Amino acid sequence: MNRASKSFSAYEFLYIVGIIAISFSSIFIKWSSAEPSVIGMYRLYLTILIMLPLAWKYKQELLFHTFRQLLLLFASGVMLALHFLLWMSSLNYTTVASSTIFLALEPVLVMLGSYLIFKTKANKIMLIGMGIAMVGTVIIGSSDLALSKEALYGDVLSILGTIAVAIHMLIGKQLRSTTSAFAYNFLVFAIAATTLAVYNLIQGYPFTGYSKNEWGIFLLLAIVPTLFGHYLFNWLLKYMNATAVSMSVLGEPVIASLLAWALLKEALTGWQLGAGMVILFGVWLFMRHGKE
Incomplete structure (x- = not known):
């Protein structure tokens, strides 16, 4: 019993590490x-x-797949690329607080997609929680519109990016049942990176000529939020409840907003704080009464 308790505590520690790691992404x-x-x-x-x-x-898993698996891997990678493109772009128009708070809607969208695709039922309290989260989303959108149309545009990009990552997660849920965390992440990351490379080529964005500081930031993003964040959560799915792992997204807006306040000197408005709490409460209610 003590051994199991220690083992679970280790997973909890890694879970907290993952939440902190992904929170640095926006910074x-x-x-x-x-x-x-x-x-x-x-x-x-x-x-x-x-x-x-x-x-x-993992060469066997990396090289041999059915046609259906290849299609799903491709779709998952493209959705991940779309998520990065839309969400990262949102940070050019709105604050870290507003942009990251919409990511808290991810588990709601994932479970809604599970209902539509896998016929997973949602109870009344889950629907109430979803409604509360949506109200918070509208509050942030309307308050950002009062600030500027740019901020609202950033909100829309963040929401679309969250929808993209929810689709990516739903596809991943199917693939992870037959593929290891390493093989799945390696292939999907490769497809997503190449999708973005094609996009950059079409847009005429330079591939070289970046400063050492920029390369340092690229490397930090690869190590901290990607490996110690996203990859770690996919690994923990084998040892922790999937719903509990997906709730990690609730911690990101809070920590990211505090980091932005401390490191970027971004102000937190009363509307953002209030609406953020509304969204987090709605999503927590949804997840608390949801089933696998």
Whole structure:
């Protein structure tokens, strides 16, 4: 019993590490002057480079797939690329607090998608929680519109980016049942990075000529929020309840907003704080009474 308790505590510790790690993502992106699609591309390519030494061990899973699996992997990678492009772009128009708070809607969208695709039922309290979260979203949107149309545009980009990552998660839920965390992440990261590379090529964005500071930011994004955040959460899915892992997104807006206040000197308005609490309460209610 003590051994199990210690083991669970270790997973809890890693869970907290993951939440803190992903919260740094918006800070690093704000520090960079590169295009969001370039940031996302190098963030993922550098992550793959770090993972490469272990690729030989998983060569069978990396090379052999059914046609259906390949289609799902491609769709998952494209949705992840779209998420990075939209959400990272939102940070150019709105604050970290407003942009990250919409990410808290991810578990709601994932469970809504599960209902539509897998026919997973939602009870009344879950629907009430979803309604409360949506009210908070409207409050932030209306308050940001009062500030500027740019801020509202950033909110819309963040919401669309959250929808994209929810679709990515739903596809991943199917693929992870037959694929290891390493193989899934490696392939999806590669597809997402290449999708962004094609986008950058079409847009004519430079692939080289970035300063050492920019390359340092790209590397920090690869190590901290990607490996110690997203990859860690996918690994924890094997040892922790999937619903509990997905609730990690609730901690990101809070920590990211505090980091932005401390490191970027971004002010937190009363509307953002109040509406943020409304969204978090709605999502918590939804997740608390949801079932696997």
